[in-house]
Amino acid sequence: MHGFANPARFLRIARWLTPLCLLAGTVVAGAALLYGLLGAPADRLMGDTVRILFLHVPAAWLGMAGWMTIAGASVTELVWRHPLAGIAARAAALPGAVFTAICLITGSIWGRPTWGTWWVWDGRLTSMLVLLFLYFGYIALADVSRRDGGNGRVAAIFGIVGAINVPIINRSVVWWNSLHQPPSITVGKSAIDAAFLWPLLAATLGFSLIFAGVVLARMRAILADTQAEARLRRKAMVQA
Amino acid sequence: MREVLDQWSFVLAAYAIGVGATAVMIAWSWLAMRRAEKRRDEVRKR
Numbered sequence: 001m002h003g004f005a006n007p008a009r010f011l012r013i014a015r016w017l018t019p020l021c022l023l024a025g026t027v028v029a030g031a032a033l034l035y036g037l038l039g040a041p042a043d044r045l046m047g048d049t050v051r052i053l054f055l056h057v058p059a060a061w062l063g064m065a066g067w068m069t070i071a072g073a074s075v076t077e078l079v080w081r082h083p084l085a086g087i088a089a090r091a092a093a094l095p096g097a098v099f100t101a102i103c104l105i106t107g108s109i110w111g112r113p114t115w116g117t118w119w120v121w122d123g124r125l126t127s128m129l130v131l132l133f134l135y136f137g138y139i140a141l142a143d144v145s146r147r148d149g150g151n152g153r154v155a156a157i158f159g160i161v162g163a164i165n166v167p168i169i170n171r172s173v174v175w176w177n178s179l180h181q182p183p184s185i186t187v188g189k190s191a192i193d194a195a196f197l198w199p200l201l202a203a204t205l206g207f208s209l210i211f212a213g214v215v216l217a218r219m220r221a222i223l224a225d226t227q228a229e230a231r232l233r234r235k236a237m238v239q240a
Numbered sequence: 241m242r243e244v245l246d247q248w249s250f251v252l253a254a255y256a257i258g259v260g261a262t263a264v265m266i267a268w269s270w271l272a273m274r275r276a277e278k279r280r281d282e283v284r285k286r
Binding site: 018022026029033037047048049051052055056059094095098101102105106109110112113207210213214217218220221222224225227228231232235 | 245247248250251253254255257258259261262265266269270272273275276277279280283284286
């Protein structure tokens with residue numbers, strides 16, 4: 001793990017991995033969504049609205065995975081002082097927030113024809129909305145910390161503490177009464193028909209690759225900004 | 241009275257928002273990365 005702590009080594013790998021992840025993710029997610037829109041059958045109960053599944057579920061998964069990435073990177077930053085861990089955590093915040101917002105919006109659109117309402121304040125929807133607010137808080141904290149020249153410790157602690165919301169989201173449909181259906185896919189078994197399951201897994205893989213590509217691109221951008229600012233500071237000190 | 245909704249309008253709206261937001265995020269992140277790396281290279285050359 002510490003072998004990747006070297007920014008130069010990371011950049012050598014990220015240079016080819018970033019476009020590869022973005023391109024492969026776009027192709028796989030695009031094909032899965034196209035199949036979901038045009039090829040998948042309508043559901044017996046939900047009709048054509050079931051097609052929203054191929055966007056909504058990967059977005060929900062990546063919203064939660066994004067925060068777990070922040071939490072994992074924050075632990076690595078605080079415990080092992082890995083120089084790229086804090087950058088990885090900051091880079092994961094924006095795509096995590098975007099996918100959480102996509103999950104909430106597509107879920108709301110799906111809810112209107114299926115449940116008869118755009119929104120209910122139940123456990124699943126509310127905890128997902130809390131996750132979006134946690135992302136906003138983390139992005140603001142990390143930004144303030146960077147501008148003030150801080151070490152990002154407060155943002156890292158916030159990232160770890162905020163992870164408590166992820167298992168709450170996951171178990172919310174079991175713990176509380178909800179309009180939202182219980183989990184359809186659990187470890188080793190699925191209640192989803194193969195006609196929906198395989199394109200759903202393909203869409204999840206595609207969006208995960210896009211997520212990884214965006215995180216790598218944002219890490220490269222943060223690293224380049226940091227290196228440029230450090231060089232400018234050094235030059236200013238020499239001239240002074 | 242039972243309300244009849246056109247399901248395809250909801251499906252297309254969800255796809256437009258989901259795909260559009262993802263595309264904007266990819267383009268924005270890629271361009272920000274290129275801009276930052278270009279700036280770093282220019283600072284190095286000075």
